[in-house]
Amino acid sequence: MKRIVSLSLGLAIILLIGCSEKKVSAPMPYGAVPTKRQVVHQQLEMYAFLHFTTNTFTDIEWGYGDESPEVFNPTEFNPDQIISTLAQSGFKGAILTCKHHDGFCLWPSQYTEHSVKNSLWENGKGDVVKAVSEACRKYGIKFGVYLSPWDRNHAEYGQPEYIDYYRNQLEELLTNYGEVFELWVDGANGGDGYYGGAREKRNINRAEYYQWDTTFALARKLQPDINIFSDIGPDLRWIGNERGYANDSCWATYTPLAKDGEAKPAPGSLKYWLGETGTINGKYWIPAEVDVSIRPGWFYHPSQDDKVKTLEQLVDIYFNSVGKGTTLNLNIPPDRRGKINENDVKVLTDFKNYLNKAYEKNILTGAKVSASEFRGNNRQFNSLNTIDNNNETYWATDDSTIIASIEFELMREEEFNCFEIQEYIQLGQRVSSFSVDVFENNEWKTVVKSSTIGYKKLLRFDTISASKIGVNILDALACPVISEIGLYNIHEL
C-alpha cells in the first residue's frame, strides 16, 4: 500500500513538473528556406551522373552533331550492372545524359531521327532511357534526366521552333519514364555545330532565347516533385567549378547575379563563380550541387582507364562537397560495352567501404550533454537532441541568443579526427562561425574553427584524444538551431 502511495506521489510530481513546463514556440524560420522537395533532395547527399552517348564511341567530349547514329553501339549494355554498382556504392540516384550537346537521343524520340532508333544497337529497337530508369527502380535509387539545351545537330537551333522541340522532348522524358527526381540543365550552350548541314556558328541570347520560366513550369507540371538544376536554380545551383570543391563558407541561400553589362542572369551567363560560396542572406534557397567526374573527361575514353580518381581523391571530394553542405553528383561514365569499367568499380567499392567504416560509431552517443542554454528552458529544444540520431529534433537557444555553446562529456578519453554538425535547415541557414574545442590540461583548446554549417558540415583534423568536447557557436544570423552532432575516429586511408 505504502509503495503504491509513494509511486502515485512520484507520478503526480512528474506530471506537475511536466505541466509546469512553459509552452515555448519553435524559432521562426530565418530568411529563405527550402521547400519540402529540396529537403528530401538534400538528404540524398550523393548521386551519380551517367555521361553516355555517341561521344563514348567517337572518343570526344563534345560531338559536333554530324555523328552517324550508327556509331552508338554498346556491345554488352548492362543497365543492371551500371545501376546496381551505383546503388551498392551509396549513390541514391542516377542522372542520365538523355541528350548531350551533339543532339543524339538515347531514347526513340518521335521528334527526331537522330536517336537510338537509327543505331545498330538492338536493331534500332532499344531505349537506353527506359532501361536505365527501370534499373533505377529495380535497385531502389532515383532516376534523373540531363537534356542539353544546346543541340548541335538540330537544323532549327537558334530559332523559336527549336524551343518547341526542346519542350516536346522534355515532355517525352518527364511523361514516359516514371518519376524523375532531377532535371539537369547545362549552362554550355550556343556556338558552332552541324545544325542540319549548315555547319556554322550560332550564338543565342542566353537570357532570352530559352524562356526558361515557361520550360521549368512545364517540368514542374509534369513532375511536381522534380528538383531543377541550372546555374540559376530554381532548386539547385551549380557550384561554379568542376573540380569537386565547395568553399568552407557555403550558403544554400543564393542570389544569382548577371554578368556586368547583362540584363539578367541565365544558365551559362552569370557570375557563376559566386556559386562556390552562395550568398549570405541570399534571396532564394538554391543549395549548391557539386558535379565532378571520376575520370578526367565526362565521357568514357579508353586512354583514361588508368586515370580514374584514387580513393584519396574521392574521399577528398566527399569532404569538400557533402562535407560542406552540398550534394555530390559524381560522374561515372559507362564504357563502350555499356558497363561501368572495372577500374571505376574497384575504387567505388573502396569508397563505399571507407564511408561505411568511417561512420560506424559516433563517439558522442551516450555522452553527458549540457548547453549554455536551451530555448525557454523547454526540453523540446534541449541539447540531447543533437545526439539522438534524428534529423527532426534539434537544440535551439532563445531568439536573442546568438553566441552559445554545448559541451559533451565522454565516459573516458577517446581518440577522434572528424567532426560532424548539422543545422535544421527547414528553419533556414543561420550559423556563420563556430569552433570545436577540447578540454586539456585544465583549459579549453580550439581544435578547429569553421564558417557555415548548413545541412551538414564535416571537418577533418589530426587525431586527438579527449574526454570533454565543446562546440561553440561564435556567430549566426539568428539563434542557432542544431539538429545533429557527431565525432568519429576515421581509420587511415
Ligand code: FUL
Ligand atoms: C558541361 C558540359 O559541357 C560537359 O560536357 C558536361 O556535360 C558537364 C556536366 O557540363 O557544361
Ligand code: CA
Ligand atoms: Ca536530432
